[in-house]
Amino acid sequence: MKEWKRTHTCGELRPAHVGQTVRLNGWVHRIRDLGGLVFVDLRDRTGLVQVVFDPAIDAELHRRAGDLRVEYCVAIAGEVRRRRPGAENPKLATGEIEVFAHALHVFSPSKTPPFPINEENLQVDEMVRLKYRYLDLRRPAMYARLELRHRVVKFIRDFLSERGFLEVETPILIKSTPEGARDYLVPSRLYPGKFYALPQSPQQLKQLLMVAGVERYFQIARCFRDEDPRADRQPEFTQLDLEMSFVERDDILNLIEELYIGIVEQCSSKRVIKPFPRLTYDEAIARYGTDKPDLRFGMELCDLTDALRETQFQAFRNVIESGGIVKAIAIPGCAGYSRREIEELTEFVKRFGAKGLATMALTEEGIRSPIAKFLSEDELQAILARTNAQTGDLIAIVADTPRVVHEALGRLRQRMGIQLKLADPNLMAFAWVIDFPLFEWDEAEGRWNSTHHPFTAPHEEDIPLLDTDPSKVRAQCYDLVCNGNELASGSIRIHRRDLQDKVFKLLGYTDAEIQERFGHLLEAFEYGPPPHGGIAPGIDRTVMLLTDDETIRNVIAFPKNTAMVDVMFGAPSPVSEEQLRELHIRIVLDEDDAERHGARED
């Protein structure tokens, strides 16, 4: 290696280097063999440079260059020369110069890669990319993602360090507390029949750090949740976990707002809207039908309930009389939608519980609508006025319970915003959503659930409602949303033992359960816990938004696929009898499982 060690990187060479003899290390990106002259684009992580093999310099070397193949890992030594006039390549940062090789060393040859490394815009089957992830990551676009992620995390570390935060590591092997998502379990060898769990988040640990007097904590924390995957989810993912003592909500909101403005402005070329709008949960639901609205476009939900209270259209009237609501959105420019296209939208909203979708197309010739004949002129005018629809728009109306109406129209709004390209891809439209309800009623279980988590503090003035109407208690919690994604979630925590007990009781925990699951935290809270609160932004999603990726997998170096399989390593995999014996574990498969997956290593 020593005599071939590089003096320069490929991407840094400029006309200023002309005349210098340089050594370069890298991979053969592309070869153009003209017979009498061989051009090789040499690539390292900094970029590309053109190397020329000229028989006039060394005939034998020129011959050997002809044997090079793509992705060979090589060193070359040569002289930097300015390119002859007209031969410059403005597409390359190094395009004004080239390196005339006088020596070549092949560190290692390469088989032909299973997919092209040198084609930027080729969409390759993700299964193949994941299997050969080390080759996928060689592609400059993928390296750029790793690099961006590094810069984002470094910015976070610097930003918080400057503000007095301490980065503290918390354990990966902790205790299973069967709240929320399914835990990943790790069997204990020393304690037969007992298990550790991987943290879904360091939630309780960071609160204990506040009791410990750390005051300002953060961690780039790996979290594990055994739930079914999605494009924006992985079984393990990374959060910026953060907690502060002696603060109130706005201290955290202001800090994170400044942090995210910094991330976007320092690490990307996207725009942010400052300051971040703040919406209450109720407002977000009412206007956008979701608690994670995409604010890059309008198309807000309009309430038609009042205007249609006396309507003769039974479908609406029945809904309203039984306590439901009627809302609408005006979808711009879609008045020309065919029956088939409208039918497709109807199917879409039905997936979210709507019984149907009423539409009114505002064409040049007037209103085209299957329901117009059931509505009075006043009612039609009210709908037009409230939706502020213009000629050419398609008004989409859903009548149902508030929950269904908001879900269906909220999803339709988001989908159409993207489909109609109303959302500026260069804009990061952040917003805070605040004042979530502390509890939500769980129909299936017939009890209250925490909207955020059971340590979330209620608003002071709402505490009396805990005894009278828990559904009306607002939580001191907050979500950071951006472009229709939830990026972060946090809250001011309960630090009073009596209040915490009261909340646990409301959630239906018995004293024994409270003791078993939260005893350690509650005991700590008997030793002078400070008022505290925190937040946990998702790092993967943050980076994914900055890179415009459709999936979180693209910003994770070694992700799992949607079957939760690591196709490069082949994990999960069977383990040996010996390993199982040590862990006191016996595999019990039912017949279907046994047929589909062997769980033992033979």
Place this chain on the structure above:
RNA sequence: GGGGCUGUAGCUCAGCCAGGUCAGAGCGCUAGCCUGUCACGCUAGAGGUCGCGGGUUCAAGUCCCGUCAGCCCCGCCA
């Protein structure tokens, strides 16, 4: 647990909806030619159990059933 889409050469795809020259294209690969290319060019060639199994038919990438795999979504994600 449920739904949708996809599966043809190493890669990206056409062919399927009207079953019968349907084993095809581009890129890549191999060989030859080529001294200013930069997606080099030109010539020739190799390469496919059309995901797998079954069925219908004289005949199946093509139609039917099942199954596997991938992606997306619903449920789930305190």
